[in-house]
Amino acid sequence: MQPDLFGADRRQIRLSEGAVLLGGFALSHAEPLVAAIAALTAAAPFRHMETPGGRRMSVAMSNCGPLGWVSDRGGYRYAARDPLSGEPWPAMPVLFRTLAQDAAAQAGFADFAPDACLINRYEPGTQLTLHQDRDEQDRRAPIVSVSLGLPAVFLWGGESRAGRAARHALFHGDVVVWGGPSRMNFHGIAPLKDGLHPATGALRYNLTFRTAG
DNA sequence: GAGTTACA
DNA sequence: TTGA
Numbered sequence: 001m002q003p004d005l006f007g008a009d010r011r012q013i014r015l016s017e018g019a020v021l022l023g024g025f026a027l028s029h030a031e032p033l034v035a036a037i038a039a040l041t042a043a044a045p046f047r048h049m050e051t052p053g054g055r056r057m058s059v060a061m062s063n064c065g066p067l068g069w070v071s072d073r074g075g076y077r078y079a080a081r082d083p084l085s086g087e088p089w090p091a092m093p094v095l096f097r098t099l100a101q102d103a104a105a106q107a108g109f110a111d112f113a114p115d116a117c118l119i120n121r122y123e124p125g126t127q128l129t130l131h132q133d134r135d136e137q138d139r140r141a142p143i144v145s146v147s148l149g150l151p152a153v154f155l156w157g158g159e160s161r162a163g164r165a166a167r168h169a170l171f172h173g174d175v176v177v178w179g180g181p182s183r184m185n186f187h188g189i190a191p192l193k194d195g196l197h198p199a200t201g202a203l204r205y206n207l208t209f210r211t212a213g
Numbered sequence: 214g215a216g217t218t219a220c221a
Numbered sequence: 222t223t224g225a
Contacts, residue, residue, distance in 0.1 A: 049219090051217095051218085051219070051220060052217075052218090053217070053218080053220070053225090055220050055221080056220095057219065057220085058220090059219080061219095069219095071219070076219075127219095128219055129218080129219065129220060129221085130218090130219090131218075131219045131220095132219090133219090161218080161222090162222080188219080
């Protein structure tokens with residue numbers, strides 16, 4: 001279901017215990033979010049990281065906040081500085097933090113204090129195959145994921161890699177929160193379909209908020 | 214042998 | 222679903 005003509009889509013879909021899709025939760029802040037992404041990535045540009053195996057990730061990434069997720073031949077980890085510049089990642093905008101906290105609270109996770117915001121840029125054809133987020137120290141904290149721009153198909157699996165993943169459409173302004181018993185569930189994004197979005201053109205952005213340290 | 218496995 |  002897409003946002004209707006008369007107001008924000010407020011569908012709430014329970015994905016599993018501790019995981020919920022909040023339809024349109026970020027819609028009223030979408031414009032400043034997209035503008036902030038442009039400003040942040042002028043300072044810390046999008047780049048294609050390498051997996052530990054040396055393969056180039058199709059999704060371009062950057063970060064803001066005290067810690068940023070990085071991948072290279074040395075493995076996955078969180079780093080306080082951008083490896084490209086040696087400088088700290090740009091500060092996390094107040095809007096980002098408050099939005100993530102509000103979404104987490106809406107999903108039942110009070111006092112979410114993200115110290116990392118991964119910024120993903122998807123072009124048509126790019127994807128993130130099914131994986132777990134397991135590089136964070138504090139796994140009691142949930143994960144908050146904000147979708148902007150082109151729609152995508154969210155893959156939602158279980159605690160094990162095997163088995164069938166559910167598929168849920170994610171639209172501009174949607175937010176997914178997962179934590180508690182769902183914190184380690186496998187998840188991913190199916191290859192992005194071609195298209196144009198008024199706010200982002202032929203791109204999808206995703207903001208992923210985590211407590212990493 | 215495990216782990217790789219945010220890939221192909 | 223499963224590799225090197």
